[in-house]
Amino acid sequence: MRLLTYNIREGGVGRAEEIAEVIGAARPDVVALQEARNPAVVKRIASLAGFRFFGSRQSHSTGFLSNVPVINHGWRHPPRTRHALLEVALADGFPRLFVLHLRAWFSNWTERQRARELRGLLDGIQEQLKREEQAFAFHILAGDFNALAPGEKLDSSHMPAWIRGMVWLSGRDIARTTIEMMQSHGYIDAWRALYADHEKDPGYTFPVWDPHVRLDYVFTPAEYASRFMACEVRRMPEAVRTASDHYPLLVEIST
Numbered sequence: 001m002r003l004l005t006y007n008i009r010e011g012g013v014g015r016a017e018e019i020a021e022v023i024g025a026a027r028p029d030v031v032a033l034q035e036a037r038n039p040a041v042v043k044r045i046a047s048l049a050g051f052r053f054f055g056s057r058q059s060h061s062t063g064f065l066s067n068v069p070v071i072n073h074g075w076r077h078p079p080r081t082r083h084a085l086l087e088v089a090l091a092d093g094f095p096r097l098f099v100l101h102l103r104a105w106f107s108n109w110t111e112r113q114r115a116r117e118l119r120g121l122l123d124g125i126q127e128q129l130k131r132e133e134q135a136f137a138f139h140i141l142a143g144d145f146n147a148l149a150p151g152e153k154l155d156s157s158h159m160p161a162w163i164r165g166m167v168w169l170s171g172r173d174i175a176r177t178t179i180e181m182m183q184s185h186g187y188i189d190a191w192r193a194l195y196a197d198h199e200k201d202p203g204y205t206f207p208v209w210d211p212h213v214r215l216d217y218v219f220t221p222a223e224y225a226s227r228f229m230a231c232e233v234r235r236m237p238e239a240v241r242t243a244s245d246h247y248p249l250l251v252e253i254s255t
Contacts, residue, residue: 001029001030001068001094001095001241001252001253001255002026002027002028002029002030002250002251002252002253003028003029003030003031003032003097003142003218003250003251003252003253004023004026004028004030004031004032004141004234004248004249004250004251005031005032005034005099005142005144005216005217005218005248005249005251006019006022006023006033006034006047006216006244006246006248006249007033007034007035007101007143007144007215007216007244007245007246008033008034008035008036008045008243008244008246009035009036009245009246010246011035011036011037011038011041012035012036012038012041012042012045012244013038013041014095015243015244016041016044016045016048017048018189018239018242018243019045019047019243019244020044020049020167021048021237021239021243022044022237022239022240022243022244023045023049023065023236023248024048024049024050025234025236025237026234026248026250028065028250029066029067029068030064030065030066030067030068030088030090030097031064031065031066032062032064032086032097032099032142032143032145033050033056033062033063033064033065034061034062034063034083034099034101035060035101035144036056036060036062036063036145037056037057037058037059037060037061037063037114038056038058038149039056039057039058042045042054042055042056042063042065043056043159045065046065049065049068051065051066051067052066052067052069053065053066053067053068053070054066054195055070055073055086055088057075060075060083060084060086061083061084061102062075062083062084062085062096062099062100062143063086063099064086064088064099066088066214067092068088068090068091068094069090069091070088070089070091071089071090071091072089073086073087073089073160074086074087075087076124076162078120078121078123078124078186079120080113080116080117080120081117081120081121082102082103082117082120083100083101083102083103083126084171085098085099085121086098086099086100087099087128090204093136093255094255095136095140095220095224095253095255096136096138096139096140097139097140097142097144098121098125098139098140098141098142099143099146100121100141100142100143100144101143101144101145101146102114102117102118102143102144102146103117103145103146108139110185111147111176111177111178114145114146114147114176114178115177115178115181118178118181118182119181122181122185125139127143132152137221138220138221138224138227138254139221140218140220141182141187141217141218141219141220141252142180142217142218142219142221143216143217144215144216144246145178145179145215145216145217146215147176147177147178147179147215148176148179148213148214149179149189149192150176150179150180150183152176152202152214155233156168161240163246165167179217182217182219184238186222187219187220187221187222188219188220188221188222188225188228189217189218189219190217190218190220190229190231190251191203191214191217191218191249192226193225193228193231194228194230194231195231197220202214203231203233203249204233204247205233205246205247205248205249206245206246206247207245207246208240208244208245208246209241209245209246210222215246215247216247216248216249217249218231218249218251222255226254227253227254227255228251228252228253228254229253229254230250230252231250231251231252232249232250232251233247233248233249233250234247234248234250242243243255
């Protein structure tokens with residue numbers, strides 16, 4: 001399965017054709033969308049890029065496109081979360097997909113907020129696993145975490161002055177609590193599973209005009225990490241530079 005996670009920025013309004021071109025060039029089977037809060041735009045992208053199944057909800061950030069049959073899908077808002085968590089149950093043999101979008105901004109205060117959000121999301125997933133008696137043990141979390149991974153450098157010199165000020169007030173760096181929490185819960189980061197050298201290939205996904213941070217992730221439980229076959233930050237076609245402020249992340253997963 002080829003899975004693409006893509007923040008399409010502000011609903012993708014006025015950019016459906018460019019977004020569809022970027023998605024189509026990657027040839028994904030399933031797409032996890034963030035900032036996909038305009039259902040008409042998502043429907044248009046699905047039509048242009050040739051997807052049979054799609055879902056979005058007005059004013060909700062998370063959405064999806066799929067050519068894998070979808071059994072059902074739905075959104076829920078665990079406590080303390082800003083954006084709804086989207087769950088997509090794909091056909092038998094495919095992983096359950098959870099699409100998330102954590103709150104933005106760089107400071108230790110917002111990092112604590114993200115960690116609280118993530119705690120609610122993970123608790124909800126674990127409770128559901130227990131209720132369904134491990135029916136979807138193989139699952140994927142994909143989306144815009146707006147967080148930095150442990151060991152990855154933050155060069156704030158590329159950022160606007162007001163964000164540099166927030167980073168300075170946070171002690172000239174940002175805590176890595178959110179991604180550390182994913183790791184402590186036994187999840188494996190697809191990018192780092194395949195590209196362990198932080199310096200050689202940082203995998204920056206934001207912003208497209210001056211990439212200097214990695215905000216977009218795909219995770220699976222450690223026992224399924226061997227199913228990650230390939231991972232790529234998509235920097236082509238040329239439309240990717242105007243379709244959104246994020247580069248999409250493509251992960252190939254053995255099912």
